[in-house]
Amino acid sequence: GQQLNQSPQSMFIQEGEDVSMNCTSSSIFNTWLWYKQDPGEGPVLLIALYKAGELTSNGRLTAQFGITRKDSFLNISASIPSDVGIYFCAAGGNAGNMLTFGGGTRLMVKP
Amino acid sequence: SQTIHQWPATLVQPVGSPLSLECTVEGTSNPNLYWYRQAAGRGLQLLFYSVGIGQISSEVPQNLSASRPQDRQFILSSKKLLLSDSGFYLCAWSVLGRGYEQYFGPGTRLTVT
Numbered sequence: 001g002q003q004l005n006q007s008p009q010s011m012f013i014q015e016g017e018d019v020s021m022n023c024t025s026s027s028i029f030n031t032w033l034w035y036k037q038d039p040g041e042g043p044v045l046l047i048a049l050y051k052a053g054e055l056t057s058n059g060r061l062t063a064q065f066g067i068t069r070k071d072s073f074l075n076i077s078a079s080i081p082s083d084v085g086i087y088f089c090a091a092g093g094n095a096g097n098m099l100t101f102g103g104g105t106r107l108m109v110k111p
Numbered sequence: 112s113q114t115i116h117q118w119p120a121t122l123v124q125p126v127g128s129p130l131s132l133e134c135t136v137e138g139t140s141n142p143n144l145y146w147y148r149q150a151a152g153r154g155l156q157l158l159f160y161s162v163g164i165g166q167i168s169s170e171v172p173q174n175l176s177a178s179r180p181q182d183r184q185f186i187l188s189s190k191k192l193l194l195s196d197s198g199f200y201l202c203a204w205s206v207l208g209r210g211y212e213q214y215f216g217p218g219t220r221l222t223v224t
Contacts, residue, residue, distance in 0.1 A: 030211075031211040033211065033212065035215075040218070040220070041217055041218065042201050042203075042215030042216050042217050042218045043155075043201075043215050044215070045212060045213070045214060048211065048212050088154065088155070090211075090213075092211040093211065097143050097160070097162070097205060097211065098157060098160065098170075099157075099211060099213060101154045101155045102154060103153070103154045104153075104154055106152075
């Protein structure tokens with residue numbers, strides 16, 4: 001089946017640092033999304049990307065839809081303790097309304 | 112605005128017992144509905160999705176089933192739970208035309224003992 005390879009699996013950074021994570025696939029997708037999940041809660045949609053090459057920001061978060069349609073990255077600038085959580089990429093567009101999810105990047109921020 | 116509810120929030124059930132988890136959505140009509148399972152520290156596995164009342168598609172063969180008796184209600188069931196059914200169960204919804212933007216409920220933590 002389709003897979004999204006998300007990296008890194010985990011990151012431990014200092015407060016104030018910038019963070020970058022990415023997601024790649026061997027398949028082409030029409031949509032890329034990024035979610036954040038806090039412990040014991042459901043994932044929350046952060047950014048949705050619908051056009052190849054699109055760069056979209058949401059506060060300190062910036063995400064890009066790769067030109068090849070096979071990848072996406074998420075950057076977080078000036079990290080703060082509340083950025084802690086698991087970030088998931090997801091992609092859709094070639095299997096009805098279903099999304100394929102990456103394995104997640106666990107972000108830990110040291111104050 | 113739209114909201115999604117799941118209950119119960121946590122559940123501890125013995126092996127072989129039945130299961131019923133409920134999900135309801137408010138503030139939208141005819142949503143697409145989804146059930147996912149998440150093992151500890153892992154990604155999300157799609158179990159079922161529904162595009163309308165009584166219309167259920169299964170993604171993973173298992174001892175679970177889903178039903179959609181009303182437009183904004185989605186139920187996950189099992190007749191006999193297995194230890195491997197333990198996990199975090201998430202319900203999600205999306206709207207026609209923006210089906211890729213899925214919005215998740217708070218989840219149900221199921222422990223089968």
